[in-house]
Amino acid sequence: MTVPFANWLDDSHRDQLKELVNLAMGDGAKALSNVTLRYIQLSVPQVNQALTQDLINHCKFARPSEFCCCVQEYAALGQVGWLFIVINPSDLKTYASLLDRDCVDEADHENMLVQLTGVLAPVILPRIAKELRVSLKLGEVQPILGLHQLPMVGAEGVSAVNLAFSYAVEAPSESEELARKPPVEMAFDVIMRAPADLVKQLAEKFSSRLDASF
């Protein structure tokens, strides 16, 4: 199914949204680095309009094995959005090992998903709210193991927008404390999904706030 892009989502809006996400992504990386004692590599954020089905496809293609993610609901400006943490189970297991935790059965996977989301969501989403000077409330957290469990979040919003980026945990070298840790390979995606109307308001607020600064 092809859905036309919202006509307001031009290059300028994408650029503003990417820069907004860039700031929140940096805060999230710092929080994750504090927990893992590793340097977290950041990707260049992507801004795309997509359906829930596109999100599922993205997850399928990005992670050829099992689907594993956690959804953090949030509310801002009277609308509901979702933050997805999409991670391969083997990467989740690596993350657990960095925290000296086991990740063997389904309960462990769910616990680690919630833990990881608990590190990132309370930092990433409030930073966006702070930059925009809007009130944002965190809602339910839902770990999802398997595509069949993926709720149809945002299904009503054919014009929903995904703000996506990746984190990769790097084998450290500079710091003595970090150098004692063995190298690991771990990466995962973070997708902030919001109704198009909400994203438009966020982009406009960010733009006007920066303009007002000068």
Place this chain on the structure above:
Amino acid sequence: MAIPLLICDDSNMARKQVAKSLPPSWEVDITFATNGVEALAAIAEGKGEMMFLDLTMPEMDGFEVLENIRKKDLKSVVIVISGDIQPQARDRVMALGALDFIKKPVSPEKLSETLGKFGLL
């Protein structure tokens, strides 16, 4: 004589924000670059005696730019402006020869303070 100043960031908004934050009395000749490859080319052309450099960029990131500046012995005084606020990112860019690290979003006050600290105004 105006200082050749390079502002390198993949975001148009961020580039403009840095340019608008520059002290009005500072005499500079500004060139913009959208990634590390463009930045290195500009420095080679003498357009980046001083540079404000982002870290997370496509094509070539800020860390690679600093590595290349060192490897090729290019002349550029670099101040990193980035949203990557991990202490390791700061340590790494300083080890690679950056003069200082400023976290995004940059403000005119912070930029003036930093430039003043290093006697660049």
